[in-house]
Amino acid sequence: MAGSRVLFFEHTLSIKGFDKALEALDWMKEEMCKEKGFSRHDGGDYYDHLVATAQDLLDVGIKDEDIIIACLLHDSVEDVEGITVKMVAGRFGENVAHMVDLVTKKPGVDYKVGDNLKRYLEAISKHPGASLIKTADRIHNFGTLKNATPEKKLRQALETEKYFIPFFKTCRGAHPRYAKYFFRAKTTIEPHLWEIKEHYEEIEQLRDQLRKQERTA
Template sequence: MQKKEFDITGYKKIMARHLGDPEGESRVFFDALDFACNAHEGQWRKSGDAYINHPCNVARILVTEMEIRDPEILAAALLHDTVEDVEEVTSEIIGEHFGKNVEAIVDGCTKITHFFGDKQTFHKMVHRKIFSGAAARLEVMLVKLADRLHNLRTLKAMPRDRRQKVSDETLDIYAPMARVMGLFDLKRELYQLALKYKFPKQSNKVLAHIRNLENSP
């Protein structure tokens, strides 16, 4: 695996153009960026990308494709994997550094772990956690959708069984979530990418059939 570093300096410049002065209202975002870079240091994705590439791109999707400018939502996007993937980071630490709102969003994005049981029950628990968190915080849904979109865009590097699992979850939970929220362009890309990996040989035919159904009276 060839490792690829992430241009954090260039990323900061891009995000500053969207969010304004790093020492102003968007400071919580840039503080979270420094925290996430330190937390994920030495971690790599299957693609060879530095792990920080992922949360940074989740935040960028929120800004450039979903037009979200709230610094706390974007800070949570940067931090959404820290509690799950970094042993030293807890929800309480996130709250101490970035406030209770950011802590609550990150907690809503953190996966259920240490579950032992059948697949159907696990999916119900995941579904319940996502939507129970989202019931109080729409921000959780926004971060989860951007997270899922970036994971799908980079899914090629993952093993086949993982691609199938992510595709199933997307079709069952995330694409319908985007539709309910009125994010139709996002919904369309989620469906297209999920079907591409679930049915690699038939995805074009399946998508054409779906388009015909959508256009029928």
């Protein structure tokens, strides 16, 4: 399935004449593959995620090749040793590099701290391309939590509810031409988010009941 998705994506880029995007794809297929230790929690190549996010943007009519390139490269600087923003700029231009830099989490910053994550998303929300990329990234990450640990599912649900749902709203106001996509992100994610929260609330209630039974036994 993933292989056919990548082939379809390559075909789409070829038809559009997005030669630089094809170059970016080839680079990520080489660097972010299972053979080099880059795999998703479903066991697939990590670059499958990059293809899925970029394809989602193409599907909703994003025609700017720079945005598609930056989407393909959005995890490269953060995760691949030796790839830098300067290197991205040299190969694909300053505009692409700026978007990649905006969505790249910086070393030494704890993004589990709410204020840090909030500042990170606020900076992204000021740029339309970076906002689209981060939104596509969250949609795909949230939609592929099936094989994630229970702890990760709950953490993603709470983080998304507190920070990303407001982020989508901010982006709708800041970039009205893409408002439908940001609203779609909210409506796509929320039902799954509620399901995860309800599931863990039920588990906690059962645990409380067991603890009470143990105390009275």
